[in-house]
Amino acid sequence: MKGVYTWGAILAIVFASVVGDVLLARAMKQVGDVGALRRRAGLGIVISRTLSNGNFILGVMAMAVAFFSLLFALSWGDVSLVAPAAASLTFIGNAVAARIFLRERVDRRRWIAASLVAAGVALLAG
Amino acid sequence: MNFRKYLVLAGVTVFAAAGDAMLSHGMKQTGSISLNHLQGVIFAVLNPWVAAGIFLLLAFFATYMTALSWADLTYVLPASSFGYVLLALVARFLLHEQVSPLRWIGIALITGGVGFIAGGPALTEHPRESKQGARATEIATKAPLCDSAQGTLLAKNARNGAPTGVQS
Numbered sequence: 001m002k003g004v005y006t007w008g009a010i011l012a013i014v015f016a017s018v019v020g021d022v023l024l025a026r027a028m029k030q031v032g033d034v035g036a037l038r039r040r041a042g043l044g045i046v047i048s049r050t051l052s053n054g055n056f057i058l059g060v061m062a063m064a065v066a067f068f069s070l071l072f073a074l075s076w077g078d079v080s081l082v083a084p085a086a087a088s089l090t091f092i093g094n095a096v097a098a099r100i101f102l103r104e105r106v107d108r109r110r111w112i113a114a115s116l117v118a119a120g121v122a123l124l125a126g
Numbered sequence: 127m128n129f130r131k132y133l134v135l136a137g138v139t140v141f142a143a144a145g146d147a148m149l150s151h152g153m154k155q156t157g158s159i160s161l162n163h164l165q166g167v168i169f170a171v172l173n174p175w176v177a178a179g180i181f182l183l184l185a186f187f188a189t190y191m192t193a194l195s196w197a198d199l200t201y202v203l204p205a206s207s208f209g210y211v212l213l214a215l216v217a218r219f220l221l222h223e224q225v226s227p228l229r230w231i232g233i234a235l236i237t238g239g240v241g242f243i244a245g246g247p248a249l250t251e252h253p254r255e256s257k258q259g260a261r262a263t264e265i266a267t268k269a270p271l272c273d274s275a276q277g278t279l280l281a282k283n284a285r286n287g288a289p290t291g292v293q294s
Contacts, residue, residue: 021199021203022199024191024194025194025198025199025202028191028192028194028195029194029195031195032195033195033196034191034192034195034196035130035131035192035195035196050191091203091204091207094199094200094203095200098198098199098200099200102198102199103250104198104199104200104250105250106200107246109242109243109245109246110200110201110204110242110243110246112239112242113200113204113239113240113242113243114200114203114204114239115239116235116236116238116239116242117203117204117207117235117236117239117240119232119235120207120210120231120232120233120234120235120236120237120238120239121207121210121232121236122232123228123229123231123232123235124210124214124229124232124233124236125210
């Protein structure tokens with residue numbers, strides 16, 4: 001039974017952090033190239049434009065949900081299972097979500113990269 | 127991708143790894159925090175290692191957001207995962223911890239994955255944008271001194287106004 005709770009919390013972490021990453025990525029694409037914007041408008045404009053972006057605010061909230069799910073998961077399961085499982089599933093989930101929601105071209109090169117990194121993270125943190 | 131952008135990606139990697147390492151070092155000094163003793167959090171933040179870790183993680187967030195403003199999520203994430211490799215190397219050569227063969231394989235896999243994306247383009251050029259749309263985007267991103275509002279509007283129109291039925 002504890003295993004079910006742990007995996008439920010892991011899936012919640014993965015879901016929330018994928019949502020957060022996609023929202024933050026979309027927010028920053030809307031803000032535009034930060035380096036160029038800072039050079040012509042100043043750092044204050046960059047910060048205020050980022051912080052007032054709706055997607056950014058939602059993204060940060062999703063990241064907070066992911067963080068609290070992590071706390072729950074850690075109270076039910078071992079860190080040696082939760083951390084690598086959540087991290088590597090997030091890489092795969094992000095590749096899928098970026099393709100669907102951000103329309104990034106996730107070609108074979110990027111699939112291989114995401115899979116290799118996911119496997120590597122699982123081995124490293126395990 | 128120019129030198130400055132590679133520097134930002136290096137910042138994402140280094141700040142995340144160093145921030146995590148300092149945070150974990152500091153939290154081991156302060157001891158565990160339970161829900162019944164939430165005031166422990168305040169003492170934890172007063173620990174210089176924890177404070178430095180939080181500062182570095184803020185720096186990580188700033189560089190991560192900067193990278194996402196000009197590169198794809200599927201490019202930035204694998205690139206930033208190189209921090210795991212740095213952490214393992216620091217653990218092995220500075221802290222003299224044992225790194226098991228399985229972890230060395232993990233390091234090799236991550237390094238290989240990062241090498242794979244590094245050779246590709248950093249940003250997806252959206253093919254559904256018409257030539258006009260691409261030009262508008264270019265105006266929006268490249269015009270250095272004009273008020274960006276017009277350019278942004280043009281780019282937005284180009285993005286929204288793509289003909290229907292050319293999904294993907």
